[in-house]
Amino acid sequence: MSERKVPESPKDFVHKLRISLKELRETQRWLKLIQKVPLIKKPELLNDILEETEELIKIFVTSIKTAEKKKK
DSSP: OOOOOOOOSSHHHHHHHHHHHHHHHHHHHHHHHHTTOOOOOOOGGGGHHHHHHHHHHHHHHHHHHHHHHHHH
């Protein structure tokens, strides 16, 4: 069984959330580029995953705000 890395502190938790948010935003940019160029035959197939990515970004932004409030 693999070990999960648990944040050691609220500061560490927020840091990990921020890294995840950065990766989500980068993924979103690449997906949009793939869709606009288009680099695939059916770019509309990316619509659902782009919507999901946007929702995840909103969740992470809210989570960061909440965690930062609790940190204070």
